[in-house]
Amino acid sequence: MEQEMTQSQTPGIPRINEPAPDFRAPTTAGELSLSDFRGKWLVLFSHPADFTPVCTTEFMAFAKAQDDFEKLNAQLLGLSIDSTHSHIAWIRSIKENFGVDIRFPIIADLKMEVAKAYGMIHEGASDTSAVRATFIIDPEGILKAMVYYPMTNGRSIPEFLRLLQSLQTSEQYGVATPEGWQPGDKVIVPPPATVKDAEERLQNKDYEVTDWYFSKKSL
Template identity: 70%
Template sequence: MSENTEQAVRGMPRINEPAPAFEAKTTHGVKKLADYKGKWLVLFSHPADFTPVCTTEFTAFARAYPEFQKLNTELLGLSIDSHYAHVAWVRNIKEKFGIDIPFPIIEDLSMKVANAYGMIQPGASDTSAVRATFIIDPNGMLRAMVYYPMSNGRSIPEFLRLVQALQTSDAHKVATPEGWQPGDKVIVPPPQSVQEAEERMAAGYECTDWYFCKKAL
């Protein structure tokens, strides 16, 4: 691994470690990561204001905002554009699409927040943030991060589902299978010993084999 690559890896945020702290001007005033303590936070970047793909994402996040709030989850957008561009874009979305954007958008002209979160990907652009999404828990720990290319929009229902899955795993000490939705069966953690494996098979779970068992919550 080259020195530059090692530096890039060290500078990237890591899952299950504290999310990089920030304090930034937004369309709802100055916001800090600490403001979201006790809540889940979906922090997401977009390449630029007044662009069609980003507009579809923002309107989708706005429509889903009440569902995120039911999960004690806030939304926070970011792009490299100015505060004034953000305000104008929000007003334009209201005028042209009839949708209010209820969450703040970070002005990050210095790229300080974008660089701290690895939102700038030189292979895609040196001056715009790619479509990066970070899920941060109420303790300020980074729990998930997903990157999309600039050309393709994200699926907002997937981030809603992921928050629900993380909260379920935390509350019940279980894992969730592919495509899991609330109400589906969950995966019981694999046994750590031969004795636990024997007990698992007799515990009344839905077991395909000793290492693969599901249960209803």
């Protein structure tokens, strides 16, 4: 077996639009690998530790939104550098104390292999805990988005649901989405690449044209 990597050997943060780092790891639903999620979008998110208040609020919010993610063909997958037994005990505690079922699997990453591969260990925050990182991976295993938060501040789960919908819209229609975009809002049309296209863009009745480079349309 390969020796565990030191912090100085830890791979860098993965890059958007490249294959997400592969993994195979124990979870609360049995052993899972990245390939098990092929054909679906994957929302992989880490938390510093089980039985911590901020993480508990985040996990309950993810759990309450799980059906909304699944309607978008997306699966949730949590991770922390804790054991499977710790995860199970925490899941049971959340159910008993808050009445919320955690139905998505949680990776037990005691050796920090997945956390290091995804750049979740930040020395400035902690050498032994994963920061609050969230990765959205498409059905082909390509990393499409990633967001890092400090340990002290919880994430907004509705924003990740919105981001997923935005990514899917961009992929399906070849468009961009403006700040704060929500399903049903107008989208941004890619700017023209030639002078001729720019002139034609200004005459296009199907677009809301502000200038040759800035146009919106309804889907």
